[in-house]
Amino acid sequence: MSNLIEQDWEKDLIHTFDLNSDFSIKTVTLFDQTVKVYYLSSLVDLTSTLVTWDQVISATGEDNHSLARDLLPLEFTVDGSYQEVADSLVKGKLIAKDPKSGKALVLDADMWPLNRSISASENENPLQSSIDGFTEKLDTNIGLIRRRISNKELVIESYILGTNSHREIALIYMKNASNPKVVQSVKDRLNRNKHKDVIHVNGLLQVLEQPKYSLVPTYLTSELPGEAVQNLLDGKVVILMDLFPNAYSFPAIVKDLWSFKLDLNYPYLYLLFFRCIRIAGIAFAIIMPGLYVVLNSVNPELLRIQLAISVAKSREGVPYPSFVEVMLMLLLMEMVIEATIRLPKNIGPTITMVGGIILGQAIVQARLVSNLLIIILAATTISNFTMAGYLNTIGIRIFKYVVLVLSSIYGILGLQVAMIWLFIYFAALKTFSVPYLSLSTKGKSPDD
Amino acid sequence: MTKPMVVMLFIQLHLTAMLSIFTVRILEVTSLAHWEAILLDCVLEMLLVWVYLKGLSRFPGKNMIEIISETTGTWLVRLILLPFAVFLFFHLTLLNRYQIFKINVVLLQDTPLWAITLIYMALPLYAACKGFSVILRISAALFIFYIPFVLFSLFISAHNFDFHNIFPIWDPKMTFLAQPTYYSSLISFSGFLFLGMLSLDKPFKPSRLMLVMIILAFFYLSTVYVPLLIFSEEVAITFQYPNVLASDTIDLEWVVFDWLPTFSVVSSTGLGILEAATTLWTATTLIKKLFLPINEVWIASGLTLAMFLLSMLVRNSSDLNHFLLMNSIPGIYSMLVLPLAVALSGLWKRRASA
Structure with missing residues (x-):
């Protein structure tokens, strides 16, 4: 037998x-x-x-x-x-x-329940909207989106990527809203690079042939189905990956730096207010450290005399140039952010407290940095996190060092050059043929 | 590439030109009735733009080089456009130098000129290598950011206007026409030449651009009349940067910055980078299509390097003025010949097809 x-x-x-x-x-x-x-x-x-x-x-x-x-x-x-x-x-x-x-x-066999049930999103705090977040199970995530868009124009395509380890992903778009060129080029790339193993998000980006070094992310991530749904309705293409509780929306445009999609749950005036605050936050986060150096060491004559004197007084006794001073404090701040971000919730406060004491009080009393810089530092950090989307904040966090270096060499001209450089960079950035400096991803882009 | 973006670039190129040498030129050529000289320039430009656009509209989807070479052949078009290439190259070098002198005087007295030149030329090179649609997008972004600054720095001193300085208002003889310097002021109106390089599928209607140019004429008038009304003609003529000084005559309590000319310099140099990028792109495209068919990045880098070395040779502003005057010859040639050549090609095409 x-x-x-x-x-x-x-x-x-x-x-x-x-x-x-x-x-x-x-x-x-x-x-x-x-x-x-x-x-x-x-x-x-x-x-x-x-x-x-x-x-x-x-x-x-x-x-x-x-x-x-x-x-x-x-x-x-x-x-x-x-x-x-x-x-x-x-x-x-x-x-x-x-x-x-x-x-x-x-x-087909019954599997052990290895999935978490739908719960509130862990890393994003939605205000004034539904709180359920994506889970690690692809089908559940698709269901969460499907339930929110009961529209026959919604298309969900499934792909299995990888040769050695398989990873299921879903490509989701609205037929009537998305740019057909974008959808086609996403599909082409998925088919062309089907053989590549996708373990993490970087793998997915490689499959989609995204630039390896990019100051701003070419996609948006969100744990909130509401956010992903609004991105779909705006004409973006959403990719869900099995085992990742995030929706990846392509392509990102400049507007996404300040517009959080769930703002739409507010009255329009409030929405405008929030977005203005965020735009101001971006400007503050980029310019402030550079401007401090400009006004302190390169072009102090720009300030009113009373202000210039009080700025100079606050730096009395600080033993090194303002560039070093700013750099030191910014690096320290980055370390505080990095240290607190993944710490268990019961150790986090320790770092915050120690950081607060050092950054706030001791370092000024020891005359290692000026009072004013602490204010600038606080303003920069706070304004940096007003931006929409955690990923976006990181690019701006990095770019402020470019501004800082150019400002300390060329003063106010350096500040301006750095800003124009950012504009040129944004203007040249294209994701799936959509220019980063466009204000809408709906339908065909008027460009090129 | 959308038309509003092209219009924004068009406006900004003119603003850059009028905020640089234009005021000094006009103040030099005449001591009375400056508006006659300015408006004559404006009308002349409108005429040329009209001819240029009419000519281009007969060839949708083609740029000026292709249009002229269609009627004249490769060698003749090279000959016709050679002065244009020369003009662009020196225009770029000299205007960059002008901006760098201004930055040096007003903002960075201690920084060596070569260091400023280096950073000031790096950006246009970067932008020009990325192509024209990128320049257009930058122009749209800068338009939003810079126009408020430009308006602010231009009209901030309105408080100090003394309207008696406007007289004498009439000059029946138009004596400025006899001065060669007057013709070099025409170079400030060369910002329309890039329109021929765009290969637009749907060409511009001249009438729309005329409206923009009427608004621009108002700005051309203001750049001359703002310092004139503040300082009077006798004083204003002694300044090297009358517009910068005009914004220094006012003290605003609510602005934390004491030195308001900074706004003027920052905005005009920012626009200068945009103009440099456009000019560099035009020159690169011209050279690539006519003389040297290699990668644009190489041409643009080569041009930038040459310009960097050449601009080091311009040591002071009297040198600069001398060279600017010399460069106005190929400049005026390009402004007259390009529109005419395109228009004549259009006529020739119509006659040939008829």
Whole structure:
């Protein structure tokens, strides 16, 4: 009987997975037949699976059982190809050996609940809107979007990327709102780079052929379905990746630096107010440190005399040039941000307190930096975080050093040159043929 | 590439030109009725733009080089456009030098000129290498940021106007026409020449641009009359940067900055970078299409390097004025010949097809 003879695929399977403690081989009785099954016990709940199958089979109510036929809705037969069997196994399928033919049957099995249920988003605080966030399960995430857009124009396409490890992603767009050129070029790139393994977001960006070094992100991330939905309606293309509780919206444009999509849940005047505050925040975050150096050491004559004197007085006794002073404090501030961001919630306050004491009080009293700089530093940091989207804040955080260096060399001209450089950089930046300096991603872009 | 963006660039190129040498030139050529000289320039430009656009509108999707070479052949078009290339090259060098002198005098007295030149030329090179649509987008962004500054620094001193200085208002003889310097003021109106390089599918209607130019004429008048009304003609003529000084005559309590000319210099040099980028792009495209078909980045880098070295040779502002005067010859040639050549090509095409 073929049941007793070990097939080639079985030998290969055992050989490959022998070292894994969760690789299980069991013999179970299904419909009076003894069947050998292979599965990963860390993923598959065998008991529950067998119960489910029993229910399915008894529902059909036939006497003349054939395993392959009875389980037809659940399985597909693999003819000898070992690679497919192994791939299915690691994805959490159950491999049964057909007692008659000896072929491998790949069966859907009940998996251990390895997913978190839908809960409030962890890293974004939505005000005045629904609070549920994406989870790690792709289907749940798609469902969250589908429920919010009951529109037949919504298209959801599925892709499986990678050769060694497979990663399922979903490409979502609105047929009537998105720019067809963008959708086509996203699809082209996904198809062209299908073979690349995608483990993290960087892998996805490589598949989509995004620039490796870019000051501002070419995409938006959000944990909130509401945000992703609004991006879809604005004509962006959203990519969901299995096991990532984020929606990635392409392409990002300059407007996304200050517009948080959930602002739309507010009256229009308030929305305008918020956005103006954020634009001012961006300007402050970029200019302030540079302007401090300009007014302190390169072009002090620009200030009114009273102000110039009080600025100079506050720096009395500080032993190094203002550029070094600013650089020192900015670096310290970056370290505080970096240190607090991932610390457990019960250690975080310690850093905040120590940082607060050092940055706020001690360093001024020791005459290592000026009073005014502390104010500038606080203003810069606070204004930096007024921007929409955490990723966006990082680019601006980096760019302020460019402004700082140019300002300390060329004074007010350097400040202006740095700003124009930023404009040129933005003007030259294009994501999927959409210029970064456009104000809408809807439909066809008027450019080029 | 949208038309409002092109118009924004058009406006900004003219603003740059009028905020640089224009005021001094006009004040030099006549001591009375300056408006006659300014408006004559404006009308002349309107005429040329009209001819230019009419000519271009017969060739949708083509740029000026292709249009002229279609009728004349490759060698003749090279000959016709050679002075234009020369003009662009020196125009760029000299205007950059002008801006750098201004920055040196007003903002950065201690910084060596070569260092300022280096940073001031790096940006136009970067922008020009990225192509014209990028320059257009920058111009749209800068338009929003700089126009308030320009208006602020231009009209801030309105408080100090003495309207008696406007007289004498009439000069029946138009004596300025006899001065060669007057013709060099025409160079400040050369900002329309880039329109021929755009290869627009739907050409501009001249009438729309005329409206823009009427507004610009008002600005041309203001750049001359603001210092004139404040200082009077006898004093204003002695200044090297009358507009900068005009904004220094006022003290505003509510502005934290004491030195208001900073706004004037910062805004005019910022626009200068945009003009330099456009001119460099035009020169690069011209050279690539006519003389040296290699990668634009190489041409633009080569031009920038040459300009950097050449501008080091211009040591002071009297040298600069001398060279500017010399460069106005190819400048006026380009302003007259380009529109005419394009228009004549249009006529020739119509006759040939008829």
